[in-house]
Amino acid sequence: MRVSVLIFPGSNCDMDAIHAWSKVLHAKVTPVWHKDHDLANPDLVFIPGGFSFGDYLRSGAIARFSPVMNDVAAFAKKGGYLFGVCNGFQILCEMGLLPGALLTNKHLKFLCQDVNIRVASTRSPFTANLTKDRILHIPIAHGMGQYFADEDTLDRLEDGDQVAFRYCDAAGDASDAANPNGSARSIAGITDAAGRILGMMPHPERHAEAELGSVDGATLLSCIMQHLSKAA
Template identity: 70%
Template sequence: MRVSVLLFPGSNCDRDAIHAFEAVLGAEVNGIWHKETDLKNPDLVFIPGGFSFGDYLRSGAIARFSPIMEQVQAYVARGGYVMGVCNGFQILCEMQLLPGALLTNKPIKFLCQDVFVRVEPNQSPMLQKLTPGQVLRIPIAHGMGQYFADEATLDRLEGEGQVLMRYCSAEGSLDEASNPNGSLRSIAGICNADGRVFGMMPHPERHVEAELGSEDGLILLDSVLGILDRVN
């Protein structure tokens, strides 16, 4: 079980991710500097949160062209699994590995708080240990997390089961008050057409130990690593 965590100048959730995958979930983890060109044969590529390249121009716009990203494109083309959280999600959208874009939060504030997300019915192999309707409490920390795509794309994502999770209340209902950043259709996480590329704004790697507030993030990451049963 090998996870490659990508490191960009400005990444700041990489240590949390490495800790979650290595110390808590027992995977072999390699941190891969963005200028490297060897992904080290991973079962999962994880793109962590932070502010790669200072979020200059647009979040994720510059990171997309780092040398390692050519390898990530090729890895995805071979059927590899990629998960991006927060800035990682923004990078995956900029790379067009995921549709849509992340805009400035509707309340124009940087939001750092626990939110609830509801797992949606989906076909992604990465969420198969979770049940549709299941509610997880996971923190967000972002200024640009408002998910945007045109109506046709949103309809397609919903129709194809590519919406993996939505912001919701503690009970799992959808309403404006539970959608912190104004994401269209309350979307918090999506996958690509074959379910192998997964992006989400909340940070599961920050909630992997009870001492740190919750283990709901661990439930999610454990499901993602469930793909490894398949590939090994």
């Protein structure tokens, strides 16, 4: 499997992603600078977390205009798979490839902690090999992670089975207390209608090895890898 990892000025999870994909999951990884126009013929484009362009204006608002994003949009239009984490999720929303927006956390503080998320849908290849309602232990690190969309959009996401993950407690309850940033309906990640684009705020690449506290992240990343390997 070929994974292209985008890198912007201010990306700080690019090396984590490259390590997880290449050293843990043994994919062929190509780093792609934001000014490049060659995605290196990927099976998957991974947009990592960080603070692209210093998070000026809004998180992801400048990165969406980077030259490489024209190629990413074309890749998506042809049915390519995109996976955005944290800042990557914000960029996908800024591009309009995913609906909604990421707002400042409800308590106006940057959060860096482990959280629990519940698998809300197994419709897309990103979660198809997981069990619905399985709880994954994965960290977050963001200041603008509060997912927001109007009620009609949220209803369409629910009706289309596009909510991939919800924040929850250890028992799987998506309560307000277990929702770290105030995201609407406890949403931690969504897909597009076709299930080929996933955006999520928690960082699976940071829990890809037992030494880091959990391998739940690697389990999640391996889902799309297994799907694409079968399709090859």
